[in-house]
Amino acid sequence: MYEHDVIVVGAGGAGLRAAVAAHEAGADVAMVTKLHPVRSHTGAAEGGINAALREGDDWELHAYDTMKGSDYLGDAPAVETLAKDAPEETINLEHWGMPFSREEDGTVSQRPFGGLSFPRTTYAGAETGHHLLHTMYEQVVKRGIEVYDEWFVTQLAVTDEPDPNDRTCHGVVAYDVQTGKIEGFKARKGVVLATGGPGQAFDHTTNAVSCTGDGQAMAYRAGAPLEDMEFIQFHPTSLPSTGVLISEGVRGEGGILYNNEGERFMFEYGYANNSGELASRDVVARAELTEVNEGRGVKDEYVHLDMRHLGEERIMDRLENILHLAEDFEGVDGLVEPMPVKPGQHYAMGGIETDENGATCIDGLYAAGECACVSVHGGNRLGGNALPELIVFGKRAGYHAAGGDLGEAEIETGYADDVEDDDTDLPITPGEAGIEPEGVAADGSGQVADAKGTLERAVEAERERVDHLLEKDDGVQHSEIRSKLQQAMTDYVNVFRTEEGVKKALKIIRECRQEYQDVYVDDPSRTFNTDLQHTIETRNLIDVAETIALGALVRDEFRGAHWRKEHQERKDDEWLKHTLISWDRGKPSVWYRPVILEGEEKTYEPKVRSY
Amino acid sequence: MSTQQQKQPDEPETQEAPTDQEMKAEASPQQKRLQRKREQQSAREASADEGELEGETVHLKVFRYDPEVADKQEPRFDDFHVPFEKGMTVLDAVMYARDHFDSSLTFRHSCRQAVCGSDAFFVNGKQRLGCKTQISELSQPVRVEPLPHQEVVKDLVVDMDHFYEQMHAVEPYFQSEDLPQGELEEQRQSRENREKIKMSSRCIWCGACMSSCNIAAGDNQYLGPAAINKAYKFAMDDREEDEIKEHRLRILEQEHGVWRCQTQFSCTEVCPKDIPLTEHIQELKREAVKKNLKFW
Ligand SMILES: Cc1cc2nc3c(=O)[nH]c(=O)nc-3n(C[C@H](O)[C@H](O)[C@H](O)COP(=O)(O)OP(=O)(O)OC[C@H]3O[C@@H](n4cnc5c(N)ncnc54)[C@H](O)[C@@H]3O)c2cc1C
Ligand code: SF4
Ligand code: FES
Numbered sequence: 001m002y003e004h005d006v007i008v009v010g011a012g013g014a015g016l017r018a019a020v021a022a023h024e025a026g027a028d029v030a031m032v033t034k035l036h037p038v039r040s041h042t043g044a045a046e047g048g049i050n051a052a053l054r055e056g057d058d059w060e061l062h063a064y065d066t067m068k069g070s071d072y073l074g075d076a077p078a079v080e081t082l083a084k085d086a087p088e089e090t091i092n093l094e095h096w097g098m099p100f101s102r103e104e105d106g107t108v109s110q111r112p113f114g115g116l117s118f119p120r121t122t123y124a125g126a127e128t129g130h131h132l133l134h135t136m137y138e139q140v141v142k143r144g145i146e147v148y149d150e151w152f153v154t155q156l157a158v159t160d161e162p163d164p165n166d167r168t169c170h171g172v173v174a175y176d177v178q179t180g181k182i183e184g185f186k187a188r189k190g191v192v193l194a195t196g197g198p199g200q201a202f203d204h205t206t207n208a209v210s211c212t213g214d215g216q217a218m219a220y221r222a223g224a225p226l227e228d229m230e231f232i233q234f235h236p237t238s239l240p241s242t243g244v245l246i247s248e249g250v251r252g253e254g255g256i257l258y259n260n261e262g263e264r265f266m267f268e269y270g271y272a273n274n275s276g277e278l279a280s281r282d283v284v285a286r287a288e289l290t291e292v293n294e295g296r297g298v299k300d301e302y303v304h305l306d307m308r309h310l311g312e313e314r315i316m317d318r319l320e321n322i323l324h325l326a327e328d329f330e331g332v333d334g335l336v337e338p339m340p341v342k343p344g345q346h347y348a349m350g351g352i353e354t355d356e357n358g359a360t361c362i363d364g365l366y367a368a369g370e371c372a373c374v375s376v377h378g379g380n381r382l383g384g385n386a387l388p389e390l391i392v393f394g395k396r397a398g399y400h401a402a403g404g405d406l407g408e409a410e411i412e413t414g415y416a417d418d419v420e421d422d423d424t425d426l427p428i429t430p431g432e433a434g435i436e437p438e439g440v441a442a443d444g445s446g447q448v449a450d451a452k453g454t455l456e457r458a459v460e461a462e463r464e465r466v467d468h469l470l471e472k473d474d475g476v477q478h479s480e481i482r483s484k485l486q487q488a489m490t491d492y493v494n495v496f497r498t499e500e501g502v503k504k505a506l507k508i509i510r511e512c513r514q515e516y517q518d519v520y521v522d523d524p525s526r527t528f529n530t531d532l533q534h535t536i537e538t539r540n541l542i543d544v545a546e547t548i549a550l551g552a553l554v555r556d557e558f559r560g561a562h563w564r565k566e567h568q569e570r571k572d573d574e575w576l577k578h579t580l581i582s583w584d585r586g587k588p589s590v591w592y593r594p595v596i597l598e599g600e601e602k603t604y605e606p607k608v609r610s611y
Numbered sequence: 612m613s614t615q616q617q618k619q620p621d622e623p624e625t626q627e628a629p630t631d632q633e634m635k636a637e638a639s640p641q642q643k644r645l646q647r648k649r650e651q652q653s654a655r656e657a658s659a660d661e662g663e664l665e666g667e668t669v670h671l672k673v674f675r676y677d678p679e680v681a682d683k684q685e686p687r688f689d690d691f692h693v694p695f696e697k698g699m700t701v702l703d704a705v706m707y708a709r710d711h712f713d714s715s716l717t718f719r720h721s722c723r724q725a726v727c728g729s730d731a732f733f734v735n736g737k738q739r740l741g742c743k744t745q746i747s748e749l750s751q752p753v754r755v756e757p758l759p760h761q762e763v764v765k766d767l768v769v770d771m772d773h774f775y776e777q778m779h780a781v782e783p784y785f786q787s788e789d790l791p792q793g794e795l796e797e798q799r800q801s802r803e804n805r806e807k808i809k810m811s812s813r814c815i816w817c818g819a820c821m822s823s824c825n826i827a828a829g830d831n832q833y834l835g836p837a838a839i840n841k842a843y844k845f846a847m848d849d850r851e852e853d854e855i856k857e858h859r860l861r862i863l864e865q866e867h868g869v870w871r872c873q874t875q876f877s878c879t880e881v882c883p884k885d886i887p888l889t890e891h892i893q894e895l896k897r898e899a900v901k902k903n904l905k906f907w
Contacts, residue, residue: 036771038816039719039727053795087795094797097785097848099805099812106799130726131812138784178764208721241698244724325724328743331698479710523715525679528765531714 001455004030004146006401007172007187008194009153009215012040013129013390014369015194016136018358018398022192023143027402031145032174032185034152034210034533037137041196041208042390045129046247046321047113048121049093049391050384051086054110057118059083063599066385069115069280070378071560072576072606073228076599077410078356078374081396086388089395090122098135100124101318111318112252113383115280115611119252121384126247126321132387148185150177152533153214155462156191156222157184157455158362164223164584165414169365170451173462177533180526182466184459186451190364190401193219193352194394197370200537201545202345203483203490206238206245215371217540219352220547224360225415225582225591227373228350229544230551230562233381234495236284238344240302244329246322246341248383251277253318255307257288258338259296265303272611279611282380282561285343289495292342304338343495347386349377349561350551353413353580357406358397361414368397374411375578378595379560415582415591422590424554427503428510430546430581431588469535475520478535485512485538485545493549498565502553509546516542543583551579554590572606668692669704670752673716677765680715686763688754689713695746702730702741705755705767718767725883728815731822732767733758738819738881758822774818777835781842781862786855804849811844811891813884820878820888832867836878836888839869843891846898857902864899872896 006022008015011033022029031037052062062083067074090108094100100108101123112119124131140147155173171186195215199207220226236257237246251257257277259265266272271287272279279287288303297303307315307322312335315323326334351373358366358374368374369390376389400406488508492501516539523531557571558564577592597604671691677683691708702720709716719729723742730741733756735749746753761769791798820836821827827835834842845851846859863869869892878888 035721035727035729036775036816039721039729041722041727043726043815044722044724091795091797095790097787097845097850099800099808099844099848100797102800102802102805104802106797106801108797125809127726127813130815134812135785141779142784208727209723210721242723328725328745329698329700331745477714479714483710521714523717525677525715525765527677527679528717528768529715530717 001184001186002030002148003186003188004028005187005189006030006192006398007032007185008192008398009033009172010040010194010196010369010371011035011037011137011147011149012194012196012369013042013132013136013387014394015040015192016133016140017391017394018192018194018368018401019145020136020139020143021395021398022402023145025399025402025404027189029145029402030148030185031140032148032151032153032172034150034177036149037140037147038134040133041211043130043133044206044208044245045132045387046126046245047249047252048111048123048128048384049086049090049132049387050113050116050120050382051090051122051388052083052118052120053087053090053108053122054120057120059087061117062086062120064604065115065117066376066382067604068607068609069380069382069385070376071380071570071609072572072597072604073231073375073378073559073578073595075375075411075596076604077596078376080599081356082376082385082388082392085392089388089391093132093135093391096135096139098124098131100131111249112278114248114251114275114278114284115382116384121252123249126249126319128387148174151175152177152536153218154536155458156218156365157458158222158365159454164582165361167223168363168451169222171455173455173458175462175466178528180529182459182463184455186455187364189403190366192358192397192401193365193367193371194369195371197348198541198544199345199348201486201489201541201548203486204238204243205345206235206243207345212537212541213371213544214537214540215367216352217543219360219365219367220543220581220583222362222365223582223584224362224365225353225580226350226547227353227375227578227580228378228551229348229547229581230555230579231349231377231379231560232345232493232548233281233347233349233561234285234343235346236281236288236343237305237341238346239326239330240340240342242329243344244325245344245346246305246325246339247319248281250305250307250319250322253307253314254310255305256309257284258304258306259291260298261296263296265291265296275611280380280609281383283611285495286563288341288343298340302340302342305341306338307334308336308338347381349373349379349381354397355409355411355413356396357400357409358393359400359409359413366397366401368394379562411596412593415580415584420577420592422554422592424590426506426550426553428506430550431513431543431583466532469519469521469532470524472520475518476515477522478519478538481512481515481519482534482538482541485509485541489545489548493552496563496565497552499553502549505549506546506553509542509549512542513546547581550581550590555579576606667695669695669699669746671704671708672752672754673705673708673767674756675716675766676763690752699746700742701732701734701739701744701746701749701753701755704746704753705741717765726815728817731758731817731819731883732756733822738823740817740819740883743883758818760822760828761818769818771818773831774816774821774835774837777821777838778816778841780834781838782859783841783845785845785848785851787851789850789852798850800848800850808844808847810886811840811847813886814840815884817883819881819883823877823881825875825877826871826873830867830871833871834863834868836892839863839895840886840888840891843895846895860895860899860902863895869895869899
């Protein structure tokens, strides 16, 4: 068993920032991560970090844009915290040596991004995430923070009280990918989940293969609710063959979208008469697919993104990386021809419910980054708003987990008596085909255990589960289940959603769950067994996909990225509330909590979103 | 558990290493790369016209080894025949082989877009990123092996610990003392200076360069191209003060530092990020001389 004050699970932008903050607060910190830190998906981020740094801009404008972008589903205390803290945190990165792009006078450069009223996206070429990730890892190295890399966390050690609000997290169970050894990691003060998004639930995604929603699934099974999972962002410009992302920076710099008739459709067909290509992502993604559906797509599949007119010099200076991506992965030379693009799964606005201090309803369990939902992005995330979220809320979560005081949170977490339950008729009983070995899940059915007992029991259960998977020598392989799941999500829970489609998806997810009962791992080795790892990840994907589809079914309105054919309007009277799904009180259930629109000084009044 | 792969990379295509002078006068690494890409692209289009590969299978020969599994303890090559699709990369092909033929086939990979640095393999005798290498550019059968000169953990997975140690040995973190007073005030950097360190800052820690370097293969303590390049990034950043720069140069000019480099250019040749590694190492040698640091 290993023991530290704070255990940070995941070493992307959020995890690294949390670890540094916890370390600065005096804690003994360890990071446990399934990939070496510099391999984390944050490295793929391209466009930039939003922060109000310049004259003419201020945090209030940033907060306003973010609320509007969220389609009024962001919680104001979180949104305002993001906007207020982002400048200092961004400059802090600069002080750590991050190589931002520069203006003539040596200050950091900023550029326009979709949905922003000021060009406040601070960037480092078209590889901002790479530099951010490496700069923060350097700080972790500098401080000598312990990193257990290639350790895959499979389970949280959470006590078993019937009400999740009474539970405590004492650590995690992880397995050493190199040797297959399963061990407990005890956290004296707290566990911070920073495991990134669940993009692999979809077939066509900009996300890395490692983005399997592990943290979300683990927290969910331990009793922490998942919030607003139906809100999945589809990025308008991903390469059709691979899903590799073409940064919004291209449109920010003046890139233009054309249909197969060479029309600049964002204006021609009135999708966004003012902002055109720079409308918010949900708007552009729907516009593109509408073009394709109406027969104006190229090869019936995609549209063109043209940046040739920007000129070689500007492209080389600010978007060079894009040229390489288009060449390497699509065989297109962006200097001489337009690039093919289509919407691809990109970001999960929803996640583990936390307050603005990173805390969940389970004592000692924190979450930050894409796996969390403090609710800054609401129904739709603005480009350039995820990276500041990582550093702002990563820092807060780390600091808080280490015992630092951030004051009382305004956002509530966890199920309470005054929240509203859902009464939608579901086509399936979610999660019923339970795949937990008995007595393992903290579902209130077992014994309340002490700290040590909780961890030991969890380790024991994981060892048993892994033994079972390795010993079983026939059954279904995870790759079959995974591709079936991904296909169903892409077919039915995509940019456009219908009630019938989402129900179909739920049925298929249910089938996947049943098939998973019979899953086995072909590779018998304990050494670097990726077959085993992917098998465990697949189970996480099933749980997360189910919450996405459930959320998409119950929310019968059109808001942000969530479009429903039968419901073509935003229903503010009924739906200014978060969808929460929890696996607690013995069964999964859906309930709601109102959105907080009151900020520190003003209330954000929902307005029609026009771009 | 070591099956050291002692294979050497094919002779680099450019036998005569360009001199520093020539390199200065020539196009930038980015432009060279674009040029190379355009040529490959037209070659690809030409062969596509003849319908080459389309509808065919790709023959892969993949290195296999597992210290724990009886019939894999003796290293061997497995053959896989994978249906070809336009745009298919080496990573796509090995993933296909794994998902359809043998789920125990083991390799690292994650981003699929050349930023995570985890899938550097030895493909047809050269260090390359699997996800960035088009099958159509390779001759068949496509041999996929783990990076040479590193201990093999299993199949295509090598032990990266030594590489990480060398990276950490150069104090890879920004060390300026001269931070501006205000919390919201940045430390200014000129565009020229940023441009100067830009290429060096692109390293994704894939380990290809280290694996291709003969000197590193012979001298386990040699810092190696990636670590030296990392140090270059900081040493050339004007925001760090002179004393720190000198401290960095001292680390670099020690016995197993920059002077070990014999300008063979193999690292520069394989770097998937087109970092002019050899040039950077040369420049640091010059800096060390300029600063009058003693040549050990
Ligand atoms: C292609 C692309 C471009 C983007 N561009 C931008 C942009 O320009 N601006 C912006 O603001 N946002 C951008 N985003 C969004 C943003 O980059 C991500 O939301 C963000 O990087 C997620 O960071 P994270 O720290 O939460 O997770 P990640 O960086 O994904 O890190 C997750 C970490 O968790 C670890 N992990 C996961 N599961 C486990 C487990 N079971 N056990 C142990 N460790 C585990 C992983 O090893 C990894 O270290 C982009 C996203 C993509 C995909
Ligand atoms: S310098 Fe190039 S080859 Fe070497 S580790 Fe970095 S990216 Fe890889
Ligand atoms: S998979 Fe990330 S570099 Fe190839």
